[in-house]
Amino acid sequence: MLDLHLQHLLAQAAGAPDLCDLPPEPCRGLYRQICTAATVPPADVDVTPHEARFAGHDVNVRIYKPRDAAGALPVTLYFHGGGFVLGDLEGYDAVCRQLCADSGVMIVSAAYRLAPEHPYPAAIEDSFAALGWVAEAIRGFGGDPTRLAVMGDSAGAALAATAALLARDAGGPAIAFQLLVYPPAAGAHDGDYPSRERHAAGPTLTKRTMDYFNRHYYGAAGKAPDWRGAPLLAPSLAGLPPTLLVLAAHDALRDEAMAYGKALGAAGNAVTVVEYHGLAHGFISMAGAVPAARLALGQMASALRQALEP
Incomplete structure (x- = not known):
């Protein structure tokens, strides 16, 4: 059953415009409102905006550090959601603040170019450039x-998963841990994913919205043209870092995310899968109104802290 607090939140939002009924630019403003309306209150951490350049790519980041942090901090590079069309650093500011405060880990939230202005594979190129910049420059900000x-x-x-695969293939940067929250691991390719039909009407992410995102990002084909947009279809999944895969039971992407977890394990990687049975896609931005989502966010922070302990 869908969490009662989440049911109440969705009832309050009834009648709001559907994201996929709007052009991308006004849709982005609405999505930012959605991301911030029910998120956690902003935690008191140090935040440093920074504009950088790496391998020919502009990298805009926000660096979150616990107050009065001493010594070099472990680092988590975070990529926001939004279907490769929506989302920005501001919409995820409170989430990153809370992850930082709860974990004691430096969080680097990285922006990336959005479709349709910048279609596939721009987001992948930017996210891998952000990883390279962090590996090269983060010591100067107190990170390890x-x-x-x-x-x-x-x-x-999906961007985090692909960055880990690209880093493996390139021989670095070395990644100690990946935490993947309800990823679209199949890149809109067909497969045995009953949750797509079971939750085609939501309760949060709908088939119409997914089609909207896929059309803008991938183009007319509506699906990833190669494995970089579909990490589940990578030629090899061996040699990847330990993984925490977080799923929501009421999510169209649940089954392909679960399939990715199983494939990672079959390839010899250490994988932990945690499924939140009362929650739906997007719950990470609902932690201010849904206690179960707040608990989940805290558990993710604990996982980061434990995985990156010296």
């Missing part, structure tokens, strides 16, 4: 690149 994790939710989780 030898204790580095990648994390993201939804589209951002």
Whole structure:
């Protein structure tokens, strides 16, 4: 059953415009409102905006550090969700603040170019450039690149997963841990994923919205043209860092995310899968109104802290 607090939150939002009925630009403003309306109150941490450049790519980040942190901190590079079309650093500010405060880990939230202005594979190129910048430059901000994790939710989780694969293939940067929150692991390719039909009408992410995102990001084909947009279809999943895969039971992406977890395990990687049975896609941004989502966010922070301990 869907969490009662989440049911109440969705009832309050009834009648709001559907994201996929709007062009991308006004849709982005609405999505930012959605992300911030029910999120956690902003935790008191140090925040440093920074504009950088790495391998020919502009990298805009926000660096979150616990107050009065001493010594070099472990680092988590975070990629926001939004279907590769929506989302920004501001919409995920409170989530990153809370992860930082709860974990004691430095969080680096990285922006990336959005579709349709910048279609596939722009987001992948930017996210891998952000990883390279963190590995090269984060010591100057008090971070320890030898204790580095990648994390993201939804589209951002797919970017984190692909960044880990690209880093493996390139021989670095070394990643100690990946935390993937309800990733679209199949890149809109067909497969045995009954949750897509079971939750085609939501309760949060709908088939119409997914089609909207996929059309803008991937183009007319509506699906990833190669494995970089579909980490589940990578030629090899061996040699990846320990993984925490977080799922929501009431999510169209649940089954392909679960399939990715099983494939990672079959390839010899250490994988933990946690499924939140009362929650739906996008719950990471609902932690201010849904206690179960707040608990989940705290558990993710604990996982980061434990995985990156010296």
